[in-house]
Amino acid sequence: MFYVFDGSIQGFLTAFLTAFSDPNAELSSREAQLPLGLTPVFVQTQPLRAKKAAERLQSFDKSCLHDLDLLLRGGESDNEQIAFRYLRFLANAKRPVKDRLAETDVFNAVERIKRVGLEIHRFHGFIRFMETASGALYAPFSPDNDICDLLLPHFRARLPQYPFVLHDVKRKKAAVYDGKNVFVAPLPHADILLSADELGWRSLWKEYYDAVNIPSRERLKQMRGYMPARYWEFLPEKQP
């Protein structure tokens, strides 16, 4: 049976309870991806039931809701299903199962969680701010996973005096630090007035990038492995 929920964690947990004892259950938050000819079950989010499920799951493994959050942020279409199978495995085992990598359900989930974690780590490095005329910093980017708010704590801790905007242009949303508070807001489009020095610093950075390279030791494959080309769009050093 197919179970469709609204994409929220609470929605997932309600669907999780509904589908738990169905051995052929498939969970999805996207109706469009269902195979033809199947009638899906639309799961209405029930906050109370979800809360109970959350508490029960946490009693087996404290970090499992955090893991679930990361799993549902994934960019792939089967994330919900992988999360479902993982949590069902956990609920049956009634104890932490993360180390049991020989189990396919665990392994798949752990791999996905790692992938989201890796992208967060990568963007700690690959975010590129531009300085706007007001002094606030603006960074457009296009991550595979829905992670812009998860980058906030890192940048807030190191740039407490600079308001900044992390703009996920693919999902048309932004994680914002206004100098005091952080929040997430929809942002389809941004008009940016750059500071007077911005282009100067940017060309210095490009100069630096070119100068620090050792051309006689070209290893492009290595570079692309560490810094995949899909991220280049927003890196000034990779622009002509």
Next chain:
Amino acid sequence: MFDFYVLTRYNLGMITEEKLKILTESAKYDVSCSSSGSGRKNAGGIGNGYVSGCCHSFTPDGRCISLLKILLSNDCIYNCRYCPNRLDADVPRATATPDEICELTIDFYKRNYIEGLFLSSAVCKNPDYTMERLLLVVKKLRTEYRFHGYIHLKGIPRADPLLMREAALYADRMSYNVELPSERSLKLLAPQKSKQSLLEPIKTLALQQAQYREEKKQGLFKGHFLPAGQTTQMIVGASPEADGQILRLTQALYLKTGMKRVYYSSYVPVVQDKLLPETPVGQLREHRLYQADWLLRFYGFTVEELLAEGENLSTEYDPKCAWALKNLHLFPVEINRAPLDTLLRVPGIGAKNAYKIVEARRYTKLTFEDLTKMRIALKRAKHFITCNGKFFGAENETVVRGLLAAAETTESAEQLSLFSLQSNPQNALIALTGQL
């Protein structure tokens, strides 16, 4: 998506592109770029440490950019033969002002281009003067510019120890380069440096760091003293020392000075000199040294187990493979029973995978298929392990050798190209026939 508009005005305090280019190109052969090990907190101002380190970009040579790696000046009074900035060399010279470096660091950091500063310098006028200038930059950066990001400072040999001690209170990491692996080579190629002048500061800093750490524990000292420790670097291939000798020096540095890392920089002939080899050292040698270095630090090996003093590391096999082939009587080991330190010695099984195996086998008897499912690469390992008593490798030692050499070439084909096959045609043949 987003549109932007620009106001035109240029900051006059900005370092010029030409100066940046000269000072970067002079610094780029320095290997270290790590920004790990410091958890410095933001205490007002800008920046903080990132304990695991963070790469911000990667250049076409496959190296990462984590720190702004730059010289304060490339105007040198020394005449080290291998160095592009040596006194005799006819190269453009430049010297940056402390404020130019500080502003560059802050503005790059703010835009998240970099994780911090790696500052070094040629020796201008004399060692004390140079060290004073370097100290001035880091002090300014920390106090006036209130920068709490990562700073790696290169120490100047023969400078006043008091300057060194003070610099260590501001930097996260310092490094004095060992430069060359023996006193003899130093005399020949870097006559103004001696083993003593290079090793003394390393030892002193290690001692002081231990003292400060103790005082910090007792609450007598509140600041930082090299939270990310020390590293060093040596040039490989400019002088005749064998890998065995180099790695013995490395091991001594790790054991005696608590060195965080030793970097190897394979010699690139940027200068023509009759005392220096004309050809660059292949990156394979550097690669093998790093592999052996890892074995010393994370895999519980000693250099004596790996190779004799006059010996070089094998080009055919990685050092762990080479060790295992010399010690075939210890294998195969049973994956479900072997203790962690034994698993760590199986070729092809890295530290992470060894831990994964130890965890996973608590719940189930691992089979060969389980290992594959866990994405543990078995190309090499299968010849050295059994899963529940079953062996999946090749029985014949000659075939194992051939297969391992072949695995090596396919996995790092780019680095090794056909080199290792050509060097031993017999292995190439075995590799082919063994696979049929």
